[in-house]
Amino acid sequence: MDSLQHTIKRPVSFAGIGLHSGKLATLAIFPGEENSGIRFVRSDLPQAAPTPAFMDRIVDTRLATTIATEDEAMIATTEHLLAALFGMGIDNAVVELDGPEVPIMDGSAGPFVQVLKRVGRRRQNACKWMLKVNREISYVEGDSFVKILPYDGFKVTCEIDFNHHLIRRQIFSSELTPQKFAQEIAGARTFGFLDQVEKLRQSGLALGGSLENAVVIDDDGIVNAEGLRFVDEFARHKTLDVIGDLALLGFPLLGHVVTRKSGHGHHFSLMKQLAAQPERWDLIAYEKEGGNRVLEKVVLSTREAGDKLLSCLLPPSIALAGQTCFA
Incomplete structure (x- = not known):
């Protein structure tokens, strides 16, 4: 586990269609300053200020996660890009987007990861702060749940269960790790059912969806000629979504995330539960001396502060102001 923060070595760019908006979008990622986190900028809007990729910016979780700027400009479908940045160990970056939605690329985080691997990371002179979960934090809704258990590392276990003969129950x-994320998770594509596509489009969703950027399923099986990339690609993609959504906590997690039949809304609710229960986690930094050692615990605020939703979680640039790095 890295003890220092990282950004990308040089700018990179992408272009593609928004899955739900159907609009062409270009996206550029620039190196970010230490302790600044991931920030979005709507380059098509005059005088747009950077917006932190943080949970208090979430405004919609229907089929994708959408955040908004202070001026209420939308930045939709953030989860695949954020999963790529988080999964590849990028702590600080500025993402410039010329429209309201991150391009879907091929429906996975693979294209982002391929470019991030090629450009490489640059180590920064700032210690990496992490949310260490000490006691279980959970959110339950019917037969769906998502929880974080104490764990010395970051692990995700995702269970799905669909009433379709091709999927059924998968875990x-x-x-x-960056290596495992790139090999096992990043390439898993988003998926949908053919009989639901028209309903989604009537609701203004999936306007850019196609066989080029999603796995499409009908009663007989996979519509895509190339089939699946993994036998359990559906569960792997849900794992990708979990990682991308939880990146909006603003800090890497030390814990075991376990989900069952969860979606973006469940993940947001879990983040709210975490923010409301500061006694169950610590914000810590590590130094490597033959092994990882806890150096310092930072208490950002207390339950008495009043706002239990967000008082204990702040964007990195605010939360770490004045903190000393001993790594």
Whole structure:
């Protein structure tokens, strides 16, 4: 586990269609300053200020996660890009987007990861702060749940259960490292059912969806000629979504995330539960001395502060102001 923060070595760019808006979008990622986190800028809007990729910016979780700027400009479908940045160990970056939605690329985080691997990371002179979960934090809704258990590392176990003969019940579990993320998770594509596509489009969703950027399923099986990339690609993609959504906590997690039949809304609710229960986690930094050692625990605020939703979680640039790095 890295003890220092990282950004990308040089700018990179992408272009593609928005899955739900159907609009062409270009996206550029620039190196970010230490302790600044991931920030979005709507380059098509005059005098747009950077917006932190943080949970208090979430405004919609229907089929994708959408955040908004202070001026209420939308930045939709953030989860695949954020999963790529988080999964590849990028702590600080500025993402410039010329429209309201991150391009879907091929429906996975693979294209982002391929470019991030090629450009490489630059180590920064700032210690990496992490949310260490000490006691279980959970959110339950019917037969769906998502929880974080104490764990010395970051692990995700995702269970899905669809009433379709091709999917049924699948479970995927992986300890997250950049190597495993790139090999086992990043390439898993979003998926949908053919009989639901028209309903989604009537609701203004999936306007850019196609066989080029999604796995499409009908009663007989996979519509895409190339088939699946993994036998359990569906569960792997849900794992990708979990990682991308939880990146909006603003800090890497030390814990085991376990989900069952969860979606973006469940993940947001779990983040709210975490923010409301500061006694169950610590914000810590590590130094490597033959092994990882806890150096310092930072208490950002207390339950008495009043706002239990967000008082204990702040964007990195605010939360770490004045903190000393001993790494």
